[in-house]
Amino acid sequence: MAKVKCLGPEGHVFDTAIYGNTCPICNAGISTAAVKSEPLMATPPAPPVSPAPSSSGPHTHIGSANTAGATMVSPGASAQNDAVGATMISAAAAAAAAKLNQNANAGAVPQENSSRTMIRRPDGAPQAGKVPPGRKLVGFLVTYNRTPLGKAFPVYEGRNYVGRDASCDIAVTDDNLMSGRHMSILYRSVDNKFKFRDEQSSNGTFINKELLDEGELQNYDIVRVGSTLFIFVAIPQI
Numbered sequence: 001m002a003k004v005k006c007l008g009p010e011g012h013v014f015d016t017a018i019y020g021n022t023c024p025i026c027n028a029g030i031s032t033a034a035v036k037s038e039p040l041m042a043t044p045p046a047p048p049v050s051p052a053p054s055s056s057g058p059h060t061h062i063g064s065a066n067t068a069g070a071t072m073v074s075p076g077a078s079a080q081n082d083a084v085g086a087t088m089i090s091a092a093a094a095a096a097a098a099k100l101n102q103n104a105n106a107g108a109v110p111q112e113n114s115s116r117t118m119i120r121r122p123d124g125a126p127q128a129g130k131v132p133p134g135r136k137l138v139g140f141l142v143t144y145n146r147t148p149l150g151k152a153f154p155v156y157e158g159r160n161y162v163g164r165d166a167s168c169d170i171a172v173t174d175d176n177l178m179s180g181r182h183m184s185i186l187y188r189s190v191d192n193k194f195k196f197r198d199e200q201s202s203n204g205t206f207i208n209k210e211l212l213d214e215g216e217l218q219n220y221d222i223v224r225v226g227s228t229l230f231i232f233v234a235i236p237q238i
Contacts, residue, residue, distance in 0.1 A: 004030045138187050138237070139194065141170055141223065141230040153230075160185045161199070162225055177203050178226030185217065192237055196223075 005011045006023030007030060014024055021030050139155035141162070153170040161168040165180035172178055179201040186195045194217040198205040205212060206224035217223070223230040 007031055136189070137235065138189075139232065139234045141185075141232060143172075143228055143230050145227075145229045146172065146175070155185055155187065155194075157187050157189060160187075163199070163201075164226070172226070172228050175226040175228050178228065179203070182225045183223075189237070194232070194234060201225075 002017060003013050003015050005013050006026060006028040008023055008026040008028035010026065012023050012025045012028075016030070022028075023030070135156040135158055137154055138157050141153045141155060142150060143153075144150050156169070160170060161181050161184050162170040162172075163180050163182040164173055164175055164178040165171060166173055168181060179199070181199045182201040183196055183198050183205045186197070187193070195214070196205065196207070196212075196217050197214040198212070203226060207215065207217070208222050209224070217232050217234075219232065219234045221232045223232055
């Protein structure tokens with residue numbers, strides 16, 4: 001572009017390539033001598049952009065080719081986040097497993113020692129040595145051949161089972177010749193009688209040395225059940 005001065009009193013400088021040979025300010029012409037062209041002021045170069053300070057370790061750029069909006073993700077930070085997430089998942093899994101084990105243990109049936117012999121009491125059967133509720137004491141079976149000082153077993157109103165099984169009302173658990181439920185004695189206050197019955201025992205029931213299946217007991221009868229001898233004693237009813 002050529003710049004010249006007009007012939008006006010102010011000597012305006014203008015570009016003839018744009019305004020021709022007439023000054024756009026004062027309409028004066030130009031001299032025939034070429035006016036030294038003045039170079040336009042160059043636009044100062046843009047200052048260099050300092051790169052962003054890099055953190056330790058390489059970075060991965062995620063985004064489009066235009067890096068102005070790119071997002072930098074540090075592999076170290078990603079690994080740290082993964083480790084934290086893995087720890088949280090592991091803790092949650094451990095808690096769930098502990099709760100599952102707790103629930104499983106809560107519903108587990110305890111194992112019995114197989115080396116022990118378990119004698120289970122039938123439902124509704126009285127426990128040996130305990131007074132049945134609501135039953136009146138009406139007599140005794142007394143033995144001396146198993147205990148030299150003597151031992152008395154109470155006989156209550158209603159049916160009394162005699163046998164080796166611990167669930168019996170009168171239980172002699174160490175008599176190997178006695179059946180589990182060997183015999184029974186039934187007392188009713190309505191007739192004030194003691195009736196006995198053999199409960200299909202292996203060795204039978206002997207009353208005063210006589211093998212009998214059933215009958216009525218009298219005061220001071222000798223009852224042999226297995227290898228145990230009893231003396232029957234009835235309590236007089238008032």
